[in-house]
Amino acid sequence: MQTFKLLALGLCAIALQGCLAKAAVSAVTLPVKVASRGVDLATTSQSESDQNRGREIRKREERLGDLGRDYDRQAERCADGNDKACEKAQEIRAEMKALMPGVPLDPDRN
Numbered sequence: 001m002q003t004f005k006l007l008a009l010g011l012c013a014i015a016l017q018g019c020l021a022k023a024a025v026s027a028v029t030l031p032v033k034v035a036s037r038g039v040d041l042a043t044t045s046q047s048e049s050d051q052n053r054g055r056e057i058r059k060r061e062e063r064l065g066d067l068g069r070d071y072d073r074q075a076e077r078c079a080d081g082n083d084k085a086c087e088k089a090q091e092i093r094a095e096m097k098a099l100m101p102g103v104p105l106d107p108d109r110n
Contacts, residue, residue, distance in 0.1 A: 060099055060103050070092050
């Protein structure tokens with residue numbers, strides 16, 4: 001009976017060595033993993049920065065297109081003698097001028 005207990009204890013000790021070693025490695029590498037994850041979250045990679053810039057430019061171009069269509073409508077109404085449309089066209093044109101510097105020139109549009 002005593003032999004059986006010793007044999008069982010020896011097998012358990014051998015079996016648990018792997019678990020203990022894995023737990024020790026996990027405990028040692030955990031701070032490094034946490035720190036690197038924090039750095040990844042805190043910094044923006046170049047590709048993420050490029051994607052964000054492209055998204056921003058597309059939004060500005062879309063807004064510029066909307067303003068251009070609104071400006072054309074208001075300019076047409078202004079030409080028909082609508083004074084409020086003339087004022088609105090001037091406001092739209094001012095917003096378009098403010099957005100223009102943020103949109104890069106497209107070399108294909110010559």
